[in-house]
Amino acid sequence: MTNRILTPDALEAALRAIGAERYHNLHPFHRALHDGKLNKGQVQAWALNRYYYQASIPAKDASLLARLPTTELRREWRRRLEDHDGTQPGTGGVARWLKLTDGLGLDRAYVESLEGLLPGTRFAVEAYVQFVRERSILEAIASSLTELFSPTIISERVAGMLGNYDFITEETLAYFKPRLTQAPQDSAFALAYVREHARTPEQQAAVLNALKFKCNVLWSMLDALDYAYVVPARIPPGAFRPDTQA
Amino acid sequence: MTNRILTPDALEAALRAIGAERYHNLHPFHRALHDGKLNKGQVQAWALNRYYYQASIPAKDASLLARLPTTELRREWRRRLEDHDGTQPGTGGVARWLKLTDGLGLDRAYVESLEGLLPGTRFAVEAYVQFVRERSILEAIASSLTELFSPTIISERVAGMLGNYDFITEETLAYFKPRLTQAPQDSAFALAYVREHARTPEQQAAVLNALKFKCNVLWSMLDALDYAYVVPARIPPGAFRPDTQA
Numbered sequence: 001m002t003n004r005i006l007t008p009d010a011l012e013a014a015l016r017a018i019g020a021e022r023y024h025n026l027h028p029f030h031r032a033l034h035d036g037k038l039n040k041g042q043v044q045a046w047a048l049n050r051y052y053y054q055a056s057i058p059a060k061d062a063s064l065l066a067r068l069p070t071t072e073l074r075r076e077w078r079r080r081l082e083d084h085d086g087t088q089p090g091t092g093g094v095a096r097w098l099k100l101t102d103g104l105g106l107d108r109a110y111v112e113s114l115e116g117l118l119p120g121t122r123f124a125v126e127a128y129v130q131f132v133r134e135r136s137i138l139e140a141i142a143s144s145l146t147e148l149f150s151p152t153i154i155s156e157r158v159a160g161m162l163g164n165y166d167f168i169t170e171e172t173l174a175y176f177k178p179r180l181t182q183a184p185q186d187s188a189f190a191l192a193y194v195r196e197h198a199r200t201p202e203q204q205a206a207v208l209n210a211l212k213f214k215c216n217v218l219w220s221m222l223d224a225l226d227y228a229y230v231v232p233a234r235i236p237p238g239a240f241r242p243d244t245q246a
Numbered sequence: 247m248t249n250r251i252l253t254p255d256a257l258e259a260a261l262r263a264i265g266a267e268r269y270h271n272l273h274p275f276h277r278a279l280h281d282g283k284l285n286k287g288q289v290q291a292w293a294l295n296r297y298y299y300q301a302s303i304p305a306k307d308a309s310l311l312a313r314l315p316t317t318e319l320r321r322e323w324r325r326r327l328e329d330h331d332g333t334q335p336g337t338g339g340v341a342r343w344l345k346l347t348d349g350l351g352l353d354r355a356y357v358e359s360l361e362g363l364l365p366g367t368r369f370a371v372e373a374y375v376q377f378v379r380e381r382s383i384l385e386a387i388a389s390s391l392t393e394l395f396s397p398t399i400i401s402e403r404v405a406g407m408l409g410n411y412d413f414i415t416e417e418t419l420a421y422f423k424p425r426l427t428q429a430p431q432d433s434a435f436a437l438a439y440v441r442e443h444a445r446t447p448e449q450q451a452a453v454l455n456a457l458k459f460k461c462n463v464l465w466s467m468l469d470a471l472d473y474a475y476v477v478p479a480r481i482p483p484g485a486f487r488p489d490t491q492a
Binding site for chain 2: 022118119120122123124126127130212216217219220223224226227228231232234238
């Protein structure tokens with residue numbers, strides 16, 4: 001870490017460089033997923049594990065919302081909660097994710113029970129929730145900046161999955177389409193906040209570390225999936241086994 | 247989960263059954279380690295990652311100690327802190343673990359910096375510390391019960407590593423010998439506590455889940471190592487790379 005202070009542009013460039021090296025679109029599991037290299041059970045495992053991440057996002061946003069000091073910030077963060085939790089039953093990002101697990105033939109009660117979750121998924125997601133709960137507001141906001149890179153991965157994922165898997169339809173991928181407009185709006189706000197509020201070398205280092213941390217969360221979720229279900233397929237005791245759910 | 251109450255003996259049998267299915271002596275990485283199937287870099291990666299677990303144990307014990315209500319319990323838990331933190335510089339389990347990383351040729355400052363840690367290790371260890379901080383005293387004590395199974399794994403590990411690796415000596419394995427007497431003492435106390443205090447079906451279910459959770463922590467630490475360094479060797483960005491540490 002340098003001890004010089006970065007201009008806002010240089011800070012943004014450093015954040016984007018972290019994404020270019022560490023965002024999970026570079027992970028072999030992501031490539032296998034969008035290239036059609038996975039079987040249905042492996043795609044089920046991805047959707048089931050990722051559900052816990054999706055379901056935890058509004059909880060982590062709510063814990064940040066509870067600490068935000070101004071109307072403007074709370075209004076912005078409340079919009080994120082609305083995006084994920086919806087305005088009535090069956091709406092919002094978490095509900096749309098369940099349409100994906102439904103479409104893949106997973107039992108909804110089993111998915112929601114989290115029983116078949118990989119421990120690696122659980123620990124990574126909980127580390128993220130904990131980070132947002134404990135760290136400064138600046139770091140908590142910075143940890144959301146992986147959204148800067150998500151429109152690319154979502155486009156790859158949707159096109160790749162629709163083209164490569166006969167068990168995937170537009171409807172099962174309903175989660176992703178709204179994210180293509182929500183994520184840029186979210187990340188534009190967070191980036192502007194970080195550019196404005198990370199004013200000392202220490203704050204800038206904390207912001208960069210928050211983004212690295214978050215990249216590690218997403219990356220290690222794919223590590224766990226790849227290890228358990230793809231190569232060499234060593235599902236740990238108690239985790240979801242394709243074709244054997246109750 | 248049954249809703250019947252178990253006798254103390256039946257509860258103990260259920261705890262031992264969890265170990266028989268889920269303790270990390272069954273993990274392929276553990277088998278490879280003690281069978282001499284790993285190269286020095288892979289053993290370094292194990293020691294470096296496991297260091298974070300070792301160094302976090304007295305911190306988790308201190309957080310439990312701070313919540314214990316009686317002299318008897320605090321005295322017992324204080325002994326664990328002494329075992330790990332020692333009574334003066336260079337003594338105790340954490341210091342003995344650093345003799346292992348020294349003996350493997352790892353730079354001590356690099357090990358202690360945690361820079362090369364796998365994210366999966368970090369998240370699993372922090373989940374354990376957090377569990378002990380947040381859950382009931384009964385669950386926190388129950389989560390230490392993996393010690394019931396550790397004398398076996400330590401014996402296998404020491405014999406296997408001494409026999410199979412020319413870079414391992416009795417001295418580098420100094421960590422383990424005292425654990426062969428400390429662990430049974432620790433687990434005998436914890437087991438007696440759990441047998442006595444888990445009196446309702448809910449408490450007994452919580453105790454069994456605490457031990458499963460802890461087995462998941464240890465198991466997923468080996469998942470992360472095996473995935474990153476053994477098969478198919480996909481070290482994530484920023485983690486320790488054998489032979490390239492500063």
